[in-house]
Amino acid sequence: MTRVRHNDYGVLRPPAVGAWEPALRVSVVIPAYNSAEALERTVPALARQTYPAELMEVVVADDGSEPPLDVPGARVVRVSGGWGRGAARQAGQLAATGDVIHWLDSDMLLADDHIEAHMRWHHLIDYAVVIGDTRFVEKAGEEGVQSEYTRKTLESSRRLKDAGASAYLLHTGASTSVRADLLRAAGGVDTSLNMAEDTELGYRLAQAGAVFIPDAEARAWHVGPSTVMLREKEVHRHNWSYLGDFIPVLRWLRNHPRRHWRVPYVQVVVAATTYEETRATVDSALAGTLTDAAVTIVGPWDKLTGERRSNLDDPFLELRLLDNLYAHEPRVSFAESVPVSAAPAPFLLSVPTGWVLGADTLARLVRHADRDLLGLVSVALSEGASGVVAARLERTAAFGRASLLDGAADDLVDEMFGSEWVSGGEYGFATAEEAEPLAGDPAKWRALAGERQKEVKKLRAEVERLAAEVERLSAEPPADDRAGRGGLSSLIRQLRSAG
Incomplete structure (x- = not known):
């Protein structure tokens, strides 16, 4: 099997779409909640795929829809023991029987060769995570655009070849695929997360050894804007409240100097x-x-x-x-x-x-x-x-x-x-014999630094007050006191410099 250095998948040579013989089974897993209308577009597109029908199954994980979903062309499993996208994804992948799990949002439209484009990478290596080329559209038939974050990330990293340890950040649930055994080795989907579960899963897949491959030929269209597009600041505020616990490499979320975190660095x-x-x-x-x-x-x-x-x-x-x-x-x-x-x-x-x-x-x-x-x-x-x-x-x-x-x-x-x-x-x-004894009290030094900062603030205020007073006194100097005026100006400069 080809060995990929870091995330530079450029050493891989996938076959052209339509010019190879598939062998692996794929389970398309769609988490869904009260989305019967969207599924009426998404599931029929799967029936038109160029990938062999006998090697495909579609599993819809119904996350408590009322009435329960009935989706022709798909096997529906009801989510139990939890709710949200994490619970739905995990329920779907546990019910799946394929060699590869292909995540798909319920409001996606796929090019007819989308699944095939994904699957050719999984026939090359066992540790690929393939990311589809998702465009956002208002209605079917439009060309659409990538999210700005995706576009900038791909452009700045040679399509993730230079992304190194951060390639997982582009992992989403809209249209990604992974070997089932790699997914399960990484621990599956965290059922406690109902947002950002795809980012957290991407991080754990990276720790399991995954290479993340964005495929421009795996074309797909997301009908309507994403939640991030509509409410970006609120989404970040929500997700960042817990992602620091789960993803230790997001160092900027761990700015507290001493607290305990769920996953150590x-x-x-x-x-x-x-x-x-x-x-x-x-x-x-x-x-x-x-x-x-x-x-x-x-x-x-x-x-x-x-x-x-x-x-x-x-x-x-x-x-x-x-x-x-x-x-x-x-x-x-x-x-x-x-x-x-x-x-x-x-x-x-x-x-x-x-x-x-x-x-x-x-x-x-x-x-x-x-x-x-x-x-x-x-x-x-x-x-x-x-x-x-x-x-x-x-x-x-x-x-x-x-x-x-x-x-x-x-x-x-x-x-x-x-x-x-x-x-x-x-x-x-x-x-142990040579080492200096452990000493020092970080909390004490932080407190002392805080006190010193207060003192510095007071001294700066006093300098400004004195400088203002000097300015006032020197506003109208005697005509023959040029030397004195120069001395006052110099004093002002010294005071402000000291502050």
Whole structure:
């Protein structure tokens, strides 16, 4: 299978529409609510598709319509256990039987070869997410226009080939398709979201290794403007209230300096050894300037049973002390084995226990990885008879894609994303014995900075008052006092400069 570097799908050579032999089954999934009239246009267009009818099914997920939808040419499943677009999409894809899930809005009109244009990419690679060329029209038969956001994004990124880690932002539910197994590996659709569920799903598909491909030949028309077009500010206000929790790479939504977030930006993994050295590593990871990090401590936690024991002679005392210490810390979790993936967190840092991170170690490592979209940054900490002791920062999307291909993961990641070695000392790593004790109170320093800002504001006001007074006194100087006037002007300039 062809290996795509970052999101540059230009290495792929899809067959021309009409000049290839399809084999994969596709399920067109349409979430719908009280949209019988729109479906009367959309579903018949699917019956005219050039893709073989025996390889297609249409599933309409009825999200509580009254009366219930009855759609000739489609299998209707009723959404239960929730409501909204997330619940409807998930219900539809769970009922689908195809190799590929093709999302479609209920108010779409498709060119006759639309499905075929999508499906030729899925016959090339298993990790494509294909995005149709959707135009917005007032009525059928018009040429229509792309949304301004889509147009600008495509133009600025060589049609997403240069979009890198942000390609997922163009993922919408209007007309996109994805392999069913990749969708399910990414966790399916979040049923709790009834807006922006397509953006959040696109982010998780990216972490699973997806390549996002906008196909200009997959033509489609959306009848009527989108909700974003009609109420953009309100849509953003609504969606941004929770997307920061779900998508950690939207850094501008995480401007609070210390709060806890649902999905961490970096998942740090540490093996449980002694209480002291494990605590040194874990605490340093939690105390850095990159505050939305979380830590997983790996150990045989199932050994901590509740029967009577000697508190001080417990054979699992080290584990029990660590469990005591972090039982109520929401950023620390306990695992029996090393996680296969940090998903949906975009980065995983594995740190040898007993090594301590500096205050900005995590932030600097991530910046280094993002500079060239590296998939792996290995950090040399020490070297001895047994080899090099190293920490590893892994990009989740890179290792997610490598897991879909045959070969050694590190080699595949290097080929598709790149990898580098750096020095631990350069990035602030130290042993627990050598490290400076964790100190400082960020809240205290922020409060002190606030007080200083108040003082500066008062002093500036006083400078302005004095400058105004000097201006008044110098408004009508004696005719023979030119030197004095010059001195006053100089004083005014000095005062304002000081302010």
